[in-house]
Ligand code: HEM
């Protein structure tokens with residue numbers, strides 16, 4: 488069948504990482520896909536997978552859920568940039584109009600020992616869940632919604648906490664870091680509670696617990712390149728890392744054991 | 745004690761140690777550089793300054809402190825860098841980069857060890873070798889060393905390494921220590937650049953002055 492070329496159609500040469508499981512050897516596979524500039528990057532991969540299935544081959548495994556930039560699942564490194572070339576944009580929100588006809592695009596998974604490859608582009612990011620469980624919570628009785636003025640919060644702290652809470656746990660910060668450090672994620676998850684009155688009771692315990700868990704997971708150490716901040720689709724600031732460092736030192740001074 | 749040891753085994757604790765020792769060494773470099781400037785006033789002025797230092801009974805204590813700072817800085821650099829070089833066994837196949845890192849920030853683990861090699865040469869040149877002599881003229885030793893092409897190259901190149909190391913290090917240390925309020929960020933960054941420029945010009949001027957006037 489001859490396909491009519493529509494306005495905005497693009498021929499894209501994709502090199503996609505194929506790996507059968509954690510620790511298995513992997514390699515790029517090259518495929519040509521007809522895209523349209525209105526497609527998202529994930530839709531491009533959908534088209535590729537459809538082609539593969541139709542010709543009896545294995546589709547590429549990649550993670551996705553919301554496809555609107557809020558769930559943090561669509562982890563993939565596109566041409567050496569986590570989530571691709573567009574600032575503050577997740578891979579699912581990246582559109583093919585960023586590309587030109589004939590472009591060659593390389594897609595590989597997040598690479599960090601703490602994020603082992605499950606298959607192809609999908610990595611196991613449960614290390615983040617364990618960091619969160621080690622202190623990223625408040626143990627208050629939530630009950631029904633309290634009156635808005637029952638607990639005063641100053642505006643500046645509320646804004647900073649809100650900005651930190653925008654982290655979607657995608658792992659791009661780890662993927663972009665030359666040391667595979669998880670300090671941007673951990674500091675965002677710590678800050679969103681520590682900046683608010685509700686977060687005070689567990690303040691020290693949170694800093695110690697989350698940082699120690701982060702270290703135990705095998706992430707690298709931050710050396711302040713600030714690549715994480717540049718890669719983060721939610722614009723999480725490295726000032727959160729400075730806050731985490733202070734919090735950890737403070738908690739160490741105050742700990743009794 | 746226990747909590748202190750735990751702190752020193754954590755990523756953040758180790759970074760704190762790097763930052764505190766690094767900033768102390770920076771302070772030392774500034775004082776050292778200021779002292780060196782006496783050389784512009786002539787050999788006698790320099791020797792007088794050196795005598796003054798050497799006659800201070802507290803000098804051995806200061807030297808021991810300096811040695812500890814260097815040893816601790818280097819030890820923790822090895823610990824941190826070792827971990828950072830093993831946290832990603834499967835490397836990226838495309839070149840990874842968002843454009844935020846700099847030549848200075850990515851070469852800390854190279855400029856550091858190069859400085860260590862220089863340190864050994866430097867301490868041999870002007871600290872150990874004079875112990876082996878009955879009589880010496882320190883200013884003349886400096887002049888001879890820096891007028892020799894090999895000495896000139898070693899010293900100027902090493903000062904370049906100090907510049908690269910410091911360019912990233914100063915603001916990095918403040919970020920590590922948690923001093924990163926947006927209001928002070930550019931002040932800290934500019935102070936770091938100023939200190940780097942002062943160190944490079946202050947230390948670096950001397951070999952050029954001696955080599956090209958000799
Ligand atoms: C000449 C005197 C030196 C000064 C003034 C100095 C200063 C500093 C400072 C201020 C930092 C920043 C710390 C931070 O980011 O928190 C730093 C980092 C570093 N230094 Fe030095 N340093 C010196 C010598 C050395 C030597 C001899 C070595 C290694 C053998 C070394 C290796 C490193 C490394 C690898 C880092 C990066 C560590 C990290 O961020 O994880 N430095 N230095």
Ligand code: SF4
Nearest residue numbers: 654655657658660719
């Ligand atoms: S800090 Fe940014 S890059 Fe890191 S997990 Fe959160 S949203 Fe993703």
Ligand code: FES
Nearest residue numbers: 554558559561579
């Ligand atoms: S699929 Fe949910 S953020 Fe991309």
